[in-house]
Amino acid sequence: MASVLARALRVASLAGVRAGINVAIPRALVFQPSVSPKCAARTFSISKTIFNEQPRLRLGSPAPNFQAETTHGPIDFHEFIGDSWTILFSHPADFTPVCTTELGAFAQLEEEFKKRNTKLIGLSANGLDSHEKWIDDIEEVATNGSKVGFPIIADPERNVAFLYDMVDHQDLTNIDTKGIAFTIRAVFIIDPNKKVRLTMLYPASTGRNTAEVLRVLDSLQTGDKAGVTTPINWVPGQDVIVPPSVSDEAAAAKFGEFVAVKPYLRYTKYPADILSK
Structure with missing residues (x-):
């Protein structure tokens, strides 16, 4: 084959x-x-873009730095991140139906991300002029009155897409008029230490779930601050899990009461007091 x-x-x-x-x-x-x-x-x-040396990012990998043009002007990515969490998400192309709905959904939730000290930045394989015109369409049909307040990276040569392994290797028809592969739908959550904490990869045919991106961000931030893990379908306010590495004595001292369903599965209340500090 x-x-x-x-x-x-x-x-x-x-x-x-x-x-x-x-x-x-x-x-x-x-x-x-x-x-x-x-x-x-x-x-x-005959190929300008060869991907046999494309990097592999793992959870915990340093987020590669780059300089790029965006709809908010030129950026250095690490300077853009600063002391914030950042969500970088890519799109195959401007003026495409699924991408338009996704950008609109992220725009509607931007204030929620800001409350969590998190910046949004999109990427699409088109130039700035195209991005600017596309934003008009997005705000017209997909944001429910919200504005696209975050920058969108112009990456027509796939330079950033290459760094973050976002080039489509599955769908050989997902290419531009020059024969260069478009990006897949990727999401990266990057912490203030410039480390990759989460990656999500979607095929070009499937739109993302922005509520899930927000939920995972909440889980990561809760785990970092409170030293807990979160169970299936968890959302803020629900019980969390005491990590197996924490003894019963240490768990009682830190969290107070907890329920041991099994020695390795112990639930405790949402640590609102720890998170509020």
Whole structure:
């Protein structure tokens, strides 16, 4: 199967040469054994964007820094983060239906994120002029009266998308007119220490759930401040879990009462007093 797909990709690449377009090649297929060195070299020469060296981000990885143009002007990403939490989210392209609904939903919740010392920043594989016009559409049809108050990164060459491994390797039709792959729908939650705390990856066909992004942010911030974990479907105000690494004696001293369903599963009340300090 891999060899068949590799041959198909090679044919598409050669067709791209004849048509004068640049073909972006998914990382997993760059070094397929069925591609001879001669053909591989020829394929490499026609592609401006080669993703075989694309970085892999893990939870806890330092968030790569970059400089970019945005709808709010040029930024240095780490300076933009400052002492805040930050949510970076990407979109395949401007003036597309699913992306429009997503940007509108994030705009409606921006004040909730601000209450949590969290900045929003979007990214799309288009230029600033396109972004500005698209924002008009978003505010017209998708924000329920809210404004898009956060910046959107212009990333037409996929430079930031490359750094954050956001380029679509699954859908070979998700490409622009130059043959360069669009971004997938990615979400990164980055803490004030510039560490990646959460990643979510969605296919181009599926819109995200902004309430879930907010819920996970609440869980991360609660865990960091109170030293607890959160169970399935947890939302702020509900009981939390005492980590297994905390002894019963330490749990009683820190949280007061707790309920041990099993020795490894202990619930305690939402630590509002700790979180308010």
